[in-house]
Amino acid sequence: xxxxxxxxxxxxxxxxxxxxxxxxxxxxxxxxxxxxxxxxxxxxxxxxxxxxxxxxxxxxxxxxxxxxxxxxxxxxxxxxxxxxxxxxxxxxxxxxxxxxx
Numbered sequence: 001x002x003x004x005x006x007x008x009x010x011x012x013x014x015x016x017x018x019x020x021x022x023x024x025x026x027x028x029x030x031x032x033x034x035x036x037x038x039x040x041x042x043x044x045x046x047x048x049x050x051x052x053x054x055x056x057x058x059x060x061x062x063x064x065x066x067x068x069x070x071x072x073x074x075x076x077x078x079x080x081x082x083x084x085x086x087x088x089x090x091x092x093x094x095x096x097x098x099x100x101x
Contacts (some may be wrong), residue, residue, distance in 0.1 A: 031068040055081035
């Protein structure tokens with residue numbers, strides 16, 4: 001929730017309402033956590049690598065059932081992926097924005 005607010009997708013204190021009722025996969029309005037989350041993965045420190053892989057695969061159209069499509073152009077893949085990771089009890093963070101073209 002802090003990440004959504006910190007990256008400016010919603011105002012401070014509004015993250016809960018922003019995601020309320022949204023699924024984790026294939027959210028039409030705001031695709032969030034398209035890989036399904038970190039629980040099924042291995043060591044927690046490796047999860048950031050998997051997020052980057054997902055961020056590269058989405059614009060390439062390589063995600064199968066998890067593939068996100070543009071809202072107004074369902075035959076095309078997203079052009080931008082954003083990955084944010086926070087570690088060490090909110091003591092460090094990193095954000096990567098990937099774009100095609």
